[in-house]
Amino acid sequence: MGGQPPAEPASEEYTVDQLAAKVGMTVRNVRAYAGRGLIPPPRLVGRTGYYGPDHVARLTLVRELLGKGYTLSAVERMMSELPDGALALGVFETLVSPWTPAEPEVITEQQLADRAGIPHDPATIAKLIELGIAERVDDGRLRIPNPDLLRTGLEVIKLGVPLDAIFEMLPKLFEQADQVAKIYVELFRNTVWRQFADAGLPAEGWPEIQRTLENIIPLAGQALVAAFRESMGREIETAAYEELGLPPDEFSSTG
Incomplete structure (x- = not known):
């Protein structure tokens, strides 16, 4: 075997310099993240390491998480529990993109x-x-x-x-929005995600998790809008009764 020439790099493989340029990092950072186990070792051809799409996806995810304010230690913990880079990046983008x-x-x-x-x-x-x-x-x-x-x-x-009324209302609105968001996130964590985590985060289950997220996020928004519309109708009707000085049975319902 020793007389065979070394294998050529695949078409979607990169040297460390090319990888750093592709993901918008310095070579020093790429090497540092590799040393911390955030990406798997490269494929070696002689003394040259070649990195593939999975390395690109994982480093892109690291960059995105750090950009969102996560500490490097937190990123390490998350990355240690995630599947291959492409799946992990897909799940992350599904989570944040609709709400960005x-x-x-x-x-x-x-x-x-x-x-x-x-x-x-x-x-x-x-x-x-x-x-x-x-x-x-x-x-x-x-x-x-x-x-x-x-x-x-x-x-x-x-x-x-008036501006003053809006300024007084906004903190209350933000607080209520936070509470609603927590309800939906906890619903997902305590049901679909908990079952997945209890099963050991199997790699074959990640595509289904991503599909669930892609569907549940817009549905949560639709449910919130529908519930808000109904609540707003009741509140407007009640306010109309009060402002007109009429009991509810003397004012035709909007239905």
Whole structure:
């Protein structure tokens, strides 16, 4: 066998330098993560190591998790329980993608005031920053982490609802949203995920976990909207009774 030439790298394999460039890391970081067991050893051809799609997926997942604020120790724990990199990355993207807000915007204070149709007021800007709706960047402009949330708030302002009332309502809204999110997450953890974890996280079960997540996340949103619509109808009807001074049986129900 010794007279045979070494095997050539496969078409989707990379040297450590090519791998680092592909995943947007330094070679030093790639080697460090490999040393911590976050990626499996490369395929050796002579003295050269070649890395494949699984290494790319796992390092991409490491980068994404670190970018979300997880510590390296937490990433290590998660990666030790995950399947091959491609499946792990797929599950992670399924979890976060549907709930990732639109790309953040950077605007001036005056642009924000113009959008709201109100005069520029430093106190209003300070309150938006306090609530986490805006962040100050180095050049003095404002970074809006969740433009969809801001856009909704601006539409409410245009309906004539005072800013003070909106500022008072937002912390309550955020708190309720957190509670609803926890309910759904715990539902998934205590049923589908618990059964999967008790079975030892079998590799063949990950595609089914991903399919479940892909279906349960939009369904959770639809159920929340449906429940909210029904609750909103009851609250509006009750408020109408109270404001008109009529008992419910004297006011035709909206049904």
